[in-house]
Structures are given as C-alpha cells and as structure tokens.
Amino acid sequence: MIKKVKDDGKSSFSKIIYNSEIVEIFTKVADLLDIKGDNEFRIRAYREAVRTIERLPWQIQNLIEEGRDLTKLPGIGKDLEIKIKEIVKTGGLKQLQRLKKQVPEGLTSLLELPALGPKRVHDLYLQLKIKNKQDLRNKLMQNEVSQLKGFGRKITAQLKKALEQDATKKERIKFKTIEQYLKPLTSWISQDKLVKKVFVAGSYRRKKETIGDIDILAISSDPNQVSRRFTRFPEIKDILSQGETKASVITNPSLQVDLRVVVPKSEGAALFYFTGSKAHNIKIRNIALDKGLKVNEYGVFKGGKRIAGQTEKEIYKLLGLDYIPPELREDKGEVEAALNNNLPHLVKLKDLKGDLQMHTKSSDGTSSFEQMAGRAKKLGREYIAITDHSSFIGITQGLDEKKIIKQVAKIKRFNEKISELHVFAGIEVDIKEDGSLDLPNKILKQLDLVVCAIHSKFNLSLEKQTQRLIKAMENPYCNIIAHPTGRIIQKREPYKLNLEKIFKMAVKNQVLLEINSQPSRLDLNDENIMQAKQVGVKFSLSSDAHSPEELFYLKYGVYQARRGWLEAKDVLNTYSLAAFTQFLKQKKKR
DNA sequence: GCCGTTTTCGGCCCGACTGTTTTCAGTCG
Numbered sequence: 001m002i003k004k005v006k007d008d009g010k011s012s013f014s015k016i017i018y019n020s021e022i023v024e025i026f027t028k029v030a031d032l033l034d035i036k037g038d039n040e041f042r043i044r045a046y047r048e049a050v051r052t053i054e055r056l057p058w059q060i061q062n063l064i065e066e067g068r069d070l071t072k073l074p075g076i077g078k079d080l081e082i083k084i085k086e087i088v089k090t091g092g093l094k095q096l097q098r099l100k101k102q103v104p105e106g107l108t109s110l111l112e113l114p115a116l117g118p119k120r121v122h123d124l125y126l127q128l129k130i131k132n133k134q135d136l137r138n139k140l141m142q143n144e145v146s147q148l149k150g151f152g153r154k155i156t157a158q159l160k161k162a163l164e165q166d167a168t169k170k171e172r173i174k175f176k177t178i179e180q181y182l183k184p185l186t187s188w189i190s191q192d193k194l195v196k197k198v199f200v201a202g203s204y205r206r207k208k209e210t211i212g213d214i215d216i217l218a219i220s221s222d223p224n225q226v227s228r229r230f231t232r233f234p235e236i237k238d239i240l241s242q243g244e245t246k247a248s249v250i251t252n253p254s255l256q257v258d259l260r261v262v263v264p265k266s267e268g269a270a271l272f273y274f275t276g277s278k279a280h281n282i283k284i285r286n287i288a289l290d291k292g293l294k295v296n297e298y299g300v301f302k303g304g305k306r307i308a309g310q311t312e313k314e315i316y317k318l319l320g321l322d323y324i325p326p327e328l329r330e331d332k333g334e335v336e337a338a339l340n341n342n343l344p345h346l347v348k349l350k351d352l353k354g355d356l357q358m359h360t361k362s363s364d365g366t367s368s369f370e371q372m373a374g375r376a377k378k379l380g381r382e383y384i385a386i387t388d389h390s391s392f393i394g395i396t397q398g399l400d401e402k403k404i405i406k407q408v409a410k411i412k413r414f415n416e417k418i419s420e421l422h423v424f425a426g427i428e429v430d431i432k433e434d435g436s437l438d439l440p441n442k443i444l445k446q447l448d449l450v451v452c453a454i455h456s457k458f459n460l461s462l463e464k465q466t467q468r469l470i471k472a473m474e475n476p477y478c479n480i481i482a483h484p485t486g487r488i489i490q491k492r493e494p495y496k497l498n499l500e501k502i503f504k505m506a507v508k509n510q511v512l513l514e515i516n517s518q519p520s521r522l523d524l525n526d527e528n529i530m531q532a533k534q535v536g537v538k539f540s541l542s543s544d545a546h547s548p549e550e551l552f553y554l555k556y557g558v559y560q561a562r563r564g565w566l567e568a569k570d571v572l573n574t575y576s577l578a579a580f581t582q583f584l585k586q587k588k589k590r
Numbered sequence: 591g592c593c594g595t596t597t598t599c600g601g602c603c604c605g606a607c608t609g610t611t612t613t614c615a616g617t618c619g
Binding site for chain 2: 039040041042043044045046048049074075076077078079080114115116117118119120149150151152153154155202213215240241242243244245246248258260273274276278281282283284285286288289294295296297298
C-alpha cells in the first residue's frame with residue numbers, strides 16, 4: 001500500500017527505504033538461492049543488481065517517485081524492477097519470505113567461513129540439519145561433520161579454527177595505510193634474483209579509496225621458485241595456498257596478499273587480469289569472444305594461437321579499444337567509451353596549479369601561512385588559498401572578525417613582497433543549522449575566497465540538510481562547498497542529502513564542489529563526482545592540509561577525481577592564476 | 591534473471607589451488 005504523506009507533499013511513501021535495504025534483501029535472496037542450488041545465472045543476476053544499486057548515488061525511492069524507468073539501470077530488467085518496487089512500497093519481499101521457508105536464513109552466515117560455499121553448506125543442512133554457526137560448532141565437536149563425504153581432516157580443522165576466532169570480518173583498509181605496508185612486501189619480492197619486475201595490481205592500481213587485499217604480480221621465467229620464496233616472507237602469519245604460479249598469505253598486520261607470477265611474454269595479459277575489476281575483465285573477455293578470441297591471464301588467443309599479451313596496450317588495441325587507464329576499469333561505461341574513442345583525458349597531479357583549502361596555526365593547523373606557502377611552492381603550486389576556520393566550532397580555535405581582517409592584511413603584504421606564489425586570503429566558514437554562514441557578508445566580502453562547510457548537526461532530515469546546504473550556496477560570497485557529504489571513511493556516514501538537487505544548485509550558483517584529499521575523507525567520492533560532472537558541476541581539488549607535510553595529500557584527491565572521470569577542465573584549480581582570479585571576480589560581480 | 595547492429599531464445603569469463611578424489615567438484619579471485 002502506498003500512503004500519501006499529505007503535509008509537505010514531498011514524499012509519496014509512508015516510510016523511507018534506503019538503497020542499502022534493497023541490497024540486503026537481494027543479497028539474501030542470492031545467497032539462499034545459491035544454497036538451494038538454483039540456476040547460477042539467475043543468482044548472478046541478483047548479485048549484479050546489488051552491484052548496480054550499491055554504487056548508485058541516488059536513492060532508488062526518489063527515482064521511483066519521479067517515475068524513472070529502473071530497467072535503464074544496468075542489470076535491472078522487468079522482473080527486478082517489480083521486485084525493487086515491492087521492497088520500496090512494502091519494506092519487504094514476498095519471494096524472500098518463501099525462500100526462508102525452504103532454506104533456513106542462518107545458513108547464509110555459514111558462507112562467510114573459509115572452504116564453505118553453497119554446495120557444502122547445503123550438504124551440512126541436508127545431512128546434519130545444521131542451520132547456523134552454533135549448530136556447526138556442536139556437530140564439529142561431536143565429530144559428526146568429519147563423517148560427511150567431502151569433509152576431510154583439513155577442512156574440519158579449518159572450520160574449527162575459523163569458528164574459534166570468528167575471523168569472518170575482513171575490514172577494508174584505507175589507501176594511504178596500504179601504501180605503508182607495500183614497501184617491505186614489494187622489496188622482499190624484488191630481492192629475489194629470479195624476479196624481473198613487480199607490479200601492485202588489483203584495487204590498489206585502480207586507486208580505490210579502500211583496499212580489501214593486496215594483489216601483486218611478479219614477472220619471472222621461473223614462477224614456481226618465486227611463488228615458493230614469497231611464502232617465506234618474514235612477516236607471514238598464515239599461508240592460505242601456494243602453487244606453481246600463485247600464492248596467498250596472511251601477513252602481519254592481518255592482510256591478505258595474493259601473489260601471481262607469470263613469464264615475461266604474458267606480462268600485459270597478467271597485469272590486465274590482475275588489475276580487474278572483475279566486471280571490467282568480464283566485459284573485455286566478452287568483446288574478445290564476439291571476435292572469436294579468448295583472453296586469459298597469459299594472453300589473447302585465436303584458436304590455440306597466442307596473438308597478444310606482452311603489454312596491456314596491445315591487448316586493448318587488438319580488441320579495437322583505446323587504452324583504458326586502471327582508475328576507470330569498473331565497468332561504468334569505460335569500455336563503451338573506449339570503443340567510441342570517447343574516453344576522458346583524465347586530470348593529472350601536474351595539472352594542478354593551486355590548492356584551495358588549507359589551515360595554519362591561526363586555527364587548527366601546525367604552521368604559519370608563510371611555511372605553508374613555502375612548501376606549496378616547492379611542490380610546484382602557483383597559488384594557494386589559506387582557509388582557516390571561522391570561530392563557530394570552538395575546538396578549532398577559529399578566527400573571529402578582527403583576526404580575519406588582520407590575516408587578510410598580512411597576506412596582502414606577503415603577496416606584494418613575494419611574486420613566485422600567490423596566496424588567496426580565504427576562510428572555511430561554518431554553515432549553521434539554518435543554512436546561514438558563521439560570518440556576516442561584510443566580512444566575507446573582504447576575502448578572496450570563501451569555503452563553506454558543515455561541521456555540526458550531521459543528523460538533520462534529508463529535506464532540512466539539503467535546504468541548509470542550498471541556502472549556503474545561495475549566499476553570493478560562497479565559492480566552494482568543502483567535503484560536501486561529510487562522510488569519514490569507515491567512521492561516519494554521509495549526511496542525508498538530495499545530491500541531485502545539490503549538484504543542480506551548485507551549477508546554478510557557480511559554486512564549486514570540493515574533492516577533499518584527506519585520506520579519510522575523499523569527499524566527494526568517485527560516484528558522486530561522476531554524477532556531479534554529468535550535471536555540469538565544476539570542482540575544486542584541495543589538500544585540506546593542516547601542516548606542510550599534508551600538502552602532498554593532493555595526489556589522493558587526484559586519484560579520486562580520475563576515478564570520477566574528471567578532466568583538467570572540470571577542476572578549477574588547474575586554471576592559471578589569471579584565469580582562476582578571473583573566475584572569482586566574475587562571481588563577485590553577481 | 592538479464593540481454594540482444596548476427597539472437598526475444600539461448601547464451602551467460604576464465605583459470606588456479608585444495609582436498610579428497612581414484613579423475614574431479616568446490617571454492618576463490
């Protein structure tokens with residue numbers, strides 16, 4: 001039943017259903033069908049739909065309300081559209097209820113355990129009536145599991161160990177943290193005289209904001225030896241598998257590392273395969289199949305004959321595609337774009353001429369603005385904006401009106417003396433709950449650049465939070481919205497916002513949306529960036545440095561921007577000083 | 591269950607490693 005909410009007319013549904021709830025239900029359906037032994041392609045269809053919904057930046061409920069055709073989304077057909085609508089309207093799915101009657105729900109938790117896939121879970125249920133982890137624990141103790149066909153000593157031992165540790169949760173790790181772990185690993189592998197080259201592939205090479213495990217590719221004429229020696233890396237806790245061409249280990253700190261070793265002539269094919277993403281690989285392999293070719297990690301094959309594989313470039317070329325940079329390999333349209341010579345020319349770190357958010361010891365930074373400017377100059381920047389906090393949030397010791405005027409004067413004097421780098425006098429001003437800014441316009445007017453941000457009241461309703469941000473953007477002095485969604489990776493969810501509206505209003509008011517480069521923010525994220533760009537949003541890419549050392553964080557923002565398909569022209573701080581100054585002036589005239 | 595400049599039916603990526611197998615199924619990435 002759909003209930004109209006009468007008072008504001010904004011929502012036609014009685015209850016908000018988030019995308020995550022649809023994802024949860026479809027995942028459960030897929031898992032249960034899997035255990036039941038249903039058609040594997042039907043199961044795959046549910047998982048594909050989950051993938052689509054997970055990365056959708058819009059709330060599906062809103063799309064339905066606006067009458068959008070969900071079957072336009074990849075992997076969503078007529079059937080799944082009907083099911084999504086059922087979930088959004090009723091909060092549940094009848095099909096799932098039926099399935100739960102056939103297969104106990106607790107069985108899906110068993111899939112988290114090592115060596116347990118749908119087939120073995122099904123056997124455990126059928127033969128021993130095991131319905132959940134507790135049942136499994138009991139039957140293992142009573143030595144009943146080892147009686148089953150297919151459950152030998154090793155598997156039962158593995159299961160006991162896993163249940164003891166309940167080591168089922170594997171948290172992803174932030175990109176910057178992974179960088180530190182890589183050095184000892186790659187240098188251990190490189191030390192091997194048999195190793196010619198080492199690549200870090202996987203999601204690390206695609207520059208994802210978090211990394212699940214480390215995938216390393218080594219090139220050697222003797223893969224077997226290299227794989228063996230790898231498992232003697234001193235910081236190894238556990239060896240998961242070790243064969244002639246690959247090995248998987250758990251290191252200290254707990255991190256899964258997969259090594260793959262191929263001979264030199266397969267370098268390109270293996271790098272392609274091991275970089276992923278899985279969805280991208282499948283798409284490419286399908287294109288190959290259409291052409292009567294086969295792609296695997298050893299090369300491209302026609303009949304039994306190997307016709308490419310030395311480099312990634314030759315593989316893409318052979319398939320009629322432009323070279324696709326790793327950051328784009330997510331099956332988000334990059335393959336189609338590569339077919340039509342339509343790939344973006346992705347922004348590069350060296351394109352960035354300025355850095356538009358940073359802090360000094362006038363608020364919560366560690367250094368003077370002169371020190372920040374000095375380091376920025378060394379990094380090749382031509383201009384920076386000093387954007388200390390306004391005084392609204394007490395903890396950061398923000399600037400009040402008097403201090404701001406003083407700092408502006410100081411920066412002006414600096415610019416008169418120093419010509420190699422221009423400093424814009426800016427502020428990171430707080431957006432208050434009602435959307436007004438923490439400083440009066442007569443003060444903001446005197447600044448070169450105004451960055452607005454939310455630092456409080458994160459839990460407002462979707463309507464209120466959206467309105468708050470829009471009101472801030474409508475202030476004629478607002479140039480940039482900093483970390484627009486407020487998420488902190490693995491710590492804080494984004495605020496509830498109607499991003500589509502925010503993007504449109506940003507365009508209308510000539511407000512830049514920030515890509516904040518702090519490794520735990522990276523806000524906007526890649527999906528948001530992609531969608532915002534389609535609406536016509538322009539961006540600022542900022543380090544948000546609180547010390548000179550953090551100025552290099554800009555590279556993380558660049559990775560995120562590239563994953564969001566941005567070109568230099570989309571990012572305003574790739575503009576020359578003159579052009580960027582012109583942009584600011586134009587806004588002030590409004 | 592999705593999808594389609596060959597198809598509205600008949601496809602749906604590909605291979606390595608493990609354990610328990612007497613030749614391969616299941617799991618994993």
